[in-house]
Amino acid sequence: xxxxxxxxxxxxxxxxxxxxxxxxxxxxxxxxxxxxxxxxxxxxxxxxxxxxxxxxxxxxxxxxxxxxxxxxxxxxxxxxxxxxxxxxxxxxxxxxxxxxxxxxxxxxxxxxxxxxxxxxxxxxxxxxxxxxxxxxxxxxxxxxxxxxxxxxxxxxxxxxxxxxxxxxxxxxxxxxxxxxxxxxxxxxxxxxxxxxxxxxxxxxxxxxxxxxxxxxxxxxxxxxxxxxxxxxxxxxxxxxxxxxxxxxxxxxxxxxxxxxxxxxxxxxxxxxxxxxxxxxxxxxxxxxxxxxxxxxxxxxxxxxxxxxxxxxxxxxxxxxxxxxxxxxxxxxxxxxxxxxxxxxxxxxxxxxxxxxxxxxxxxxxxxxxxxxxxxxxxxxxxxxxxxxxxxxxxxxxxxxxxxxxxxxxxxxxxxxxxxxxxxxxxxxxxxxxxxxxxxxxxxxxxxxxxxxxxxxxxxxxxxxxxxxxxxxxxxxxxxxxxxxxxxxxxxxxxxxxxxxxxxxxxxxxxxxxxxxxxxxxxxxxxxxxxxxxxxxxxxxxxxxxx
Numbered sequence: 373x374x375x376x377x378x379x380x381x382x383x384x385x386x387x388x389x390x391x392x393x394x395x396x397x398x399x400x401x402x403x404x405x406x407x408x409x410x411x412x413x414x415x416x417x418x419x420x421x422x423x424x425x426x427x428x429x430x431x432x433x434x435x436x437x438x439x440x441x442x443x444x445x446x447x448x449x450x451x452x453x454x455x456x457x458x459x460x461x462x463x464x465x466x467x468x469x470x471x472x473x474x475x476x477x478x479x480x481x482x483x484x485x486x487x488x489x490x491x492x493x494x495x496x497x498x499x500x501x502x503x504x505x506x507x508x509x510x511x512x513x514x515x516x517x518x519x520x521x522x523x524x525x526x527x528x529x530x531x532x533x534x535x536x537x538x539x540x541x542x543x544x545x546x547x548x549x550x551x552x553x554x555x556x557x558x559x560x561x562x563x564x565x566x567x568x569x570x571x572x573x574x575x576x577x578x579x580x581x582x583x584x585x586x587x588x589x590x591x592x593x594x595x596x597x598x599x600x601x602x603x604x605x606x607x608x609x610x611x612x613x614x615x616x617x618x619x620x621x622x623x624x625x626x627x628x629x630x631x632x633x634x635x636x637x638x639x640x641x642x643x644x645x646x647x648x649x650x651x652x653x654x655x656x657x658x659x660x661x662x663x664x665x666x667x668x669x670x671x672x673x674x675x676x677x678x679x680x681x682x683x684x685x686x687x688x689x690x691x692x693x694x695x696x697x698x699x700x701x702x703x704x705x706x707x708x709x710x711x712x713x714x715x716x717x718x719x720x721x722x723x724x725x726x727x728x729x730x731x732x733x734x735x736x737x738x739x740x741x742x743x744x745x746x747x748x749x750x751x752x753x754x755x756x757x758x759x760x761x762x763x764x765x766x767x768x769x770x771x772x773x774x775x776x777x778x779x780x781x782x783x784x785x786x787x788x789x790x791x792x793x794x795x796x797x798x799x800x801x802x803x804x805x806x807x808x809x810x811x812x813x814x815x816x817x818x819x820x821x822x823x824x825x826x827x828x829x830x831x832x833x834x835x836x837x838x839x840x841x842x843x844x845x846x847x848x849x850x851x852x853x854x855x856x857x858x859x860x861x862x863x864x865x866x867x868x869x870x871x872x873x874x875x876x877x878x879x880x881x882x883x884x885x886x887x888x889x890x891x892x893x894x895x896x897x898x899x900x901x902x903x904x905x906x907x908x909x910x911x912x913x914x915x916x917x918x
Contacts, residue, residue, distance in 0.1 A: 414682040420565035421674045425736060427572045428670050431663075432742050434580040438660035440587060443527035445666045446520070447591070449652060450512060450532055451539040453645040454505060457638060458498045459543045466490070466633035467547070469779055470626075471554030472689040476696045484615040486626025490634070491547055492618050493627075498543055502536045509533050516649050519656040527584055534591035541598035548605040551612050556689055564604050571597035636785035643788030647795045647820075651813050654799045660747060661810045667737055668754035668814065672762045675721040680766040683714045684773040691777035700838035703777075708841040711770045715851060716904040718766045720893045722759040723855050724886055727862045729755045735882050739875070750810060757814035764821035771828045780835070787828045794820040847903075854896040861892045 435441045467487055474483030505512065509532055514525050545564070575593025580586050606613070621627065655661045687710045694702040725732055729752035737743050737751070772784050798819050802812030833840045865888055872881045897905030 414678055416563045416566070417682040418678045419563060420569065421677045423566045423569035423573070425670065425674055427569050427576065428667070429737055429739060430573060430576045430580070432737060433740050434576055434582075435586070435590075436582045437663060437742050437744075437747060439523075440527065440582050441663040442520075442659065442661075443524050443531065444587060444590070445662055446513070446517065446524060446528040446652065447531035447535055447587075449516070449649055450505060450509065451535040453642065453649065454501060454536070455539050455542055455546075456645045457642040458501060458539075459494065459546050459638070466630045466779075466781070467550040468554045468688060469692045469776055470630060470633070471551065472692040473696045473779075475554065476693045481615070483626065485617070485619065485621070486624055486630055488615075488617045489619040489621045489624050489627040490630045491616065492620055493622060498540065502540055506533050506536050509536075517653055519653070527587055530584075531587050531591040534588065534595060537595045538591075538598045541595070541602045545598070545602050545605050548602075548609045548613065552605075552609050553685060554689055555612050557608065557612075564601055564608075567604055568597050568601035571600055633779055633781050636781040640781070640785040640788035643785070643792045646792055650795050650799060651817065654796075654803055654813055655810060658810075661750075664747065664751040664754055664810060665813060667733065667751050668758050671725065671732060671736065671755055672758040675718055676762055676765060676769075679717045679721075680714050680769045683710050684770050687770070688773045688777055691774060695778050695839070700836065703839040704841065707770075707774050707839070708844070710774075711767065711841060711844065712847055712904060714766050714770050715763065715848075716902075718762060719851055719855055720858060720890060722762045723859045723862065723893075724889050725762070726756050726759040727859055727866060727889075728882065728885060729753065731866075731878070731882050731885070735875075735878050753811045754814040757811065757818045760818035761814075761821040764818070764825040767825040768821070768828055771825075771832050774832060775828075775835070778835070783828065783831050783835075787824055787831075790827065791820045791824050794823060850897075850900050850902050853900060854893055854902065857896040858889050858893045862889045 431441055431444060435444055467490070470483055471480075471487060474480050510529055513529055513532060514520070517525075549564075572594060575590060575597060579589035579593050581589075651665065652662060655665050687706060691703055691706055694700075694706060730748055733748045733751045733755060734745075738745075738748060768787075775781070775783055795816060798816035799813060802808045802815045803810075806812065808815060862885065865885055870881060872878045894905060894908075898909065
């Protein structure tokens, strides 16, 4: 069916011309190849998130809770927004699918001319925007956070200017990563973030202190870490990037097609960061509130980045290949398997975080007296609501990646605009009307995330009925049963009067509870013949018998 938001990838202004004969061994793979690539990506993303977590754990012990940690997190607001605005999802929605499609159709050289033009023009725009923002930072940051104190702005503004340089390197990194993904280079590239995070930790430990100068030194250290990360990516992508030729051929039809794909995604990605800015603007209940929001957000982003992002990253180029060949059966199978696999892996983690909210935050972030138990309670309550967002955003990410594989990007923008309308309304409702305090920010996030997930998934089902997923609702019912059983058992275990002394015992007791939860989840899945659990049991049995 023709869908109102679909771009026509086959029109006369597209990239298709007479194909050039080239040989490739990087076309859409079989299920085993995809599974292997997914595993590699998940390991890489896990190491990246783990080191990122260790990096964030150092913030409060080194910078303190509130006085300097709030400016630290606020300083990232504008650079992160500009990253989304300037490149963000353009890599996943335009560059990677276009290169993947060109490889699949033996049109690699032709497509690279369009991609080179896109990168060249966006590079010039990027430098201009970052430079202008640096000049105007002293007015922009207070304008979007009117209720923050003068002391917070005094500390945040110089650091935010420095981080614009980090934003420059991160945009270049995103471009090279998109090229590597198109060529299905999921190996060492997945470990680049880990190197960045390790350098970041060294910077915090060696340069960080509870002072203005300490924040500035950390900012410059972050820039240096990003520069090293970019050089690492550049070395990995050196063979593929030989195809890049600087070009300002803005009349090229392929460039125009890339632009039509990228702009809706850039706007939708910017909407997500505008939502973050809105949340930050409402987070003014007490000193340290922004830090609690960020810590809860980083906690829920760990499994999201390891599972959902890894699965979506591997799915994208393969789904692009199947859809380019109009192989709707394989497209349907791959998307269904991907979203079920992502939810199956994410859901038990959401339950663990929900029930063990205090223990999770305590284990990760409390490494001294700077983080009190009352601070942990606040952050834990926020995390509970983010657990709902965790499941919803998994659906959103996998579905958006599937749309990008079809070169359809306006739906993400449409959905993003809806969330941009709902977010401030729910923030007002939960923080000011019902007066839930900082917890209301997380409640608003969870509410609009569920609505967003429902909308984007329903639109995907309608977009191409031949490739729509199958039997997702029965799967969700079965999954809910497994989660209910797991949650009840874990809650009962958590009532036992066990009070570990010391960080080591905290970690040991926490891991024991996690193992119990995962065991119950596995048994619950076996009891109802959940396909993913049966498949896991089959793989485990095969591994241990060989």
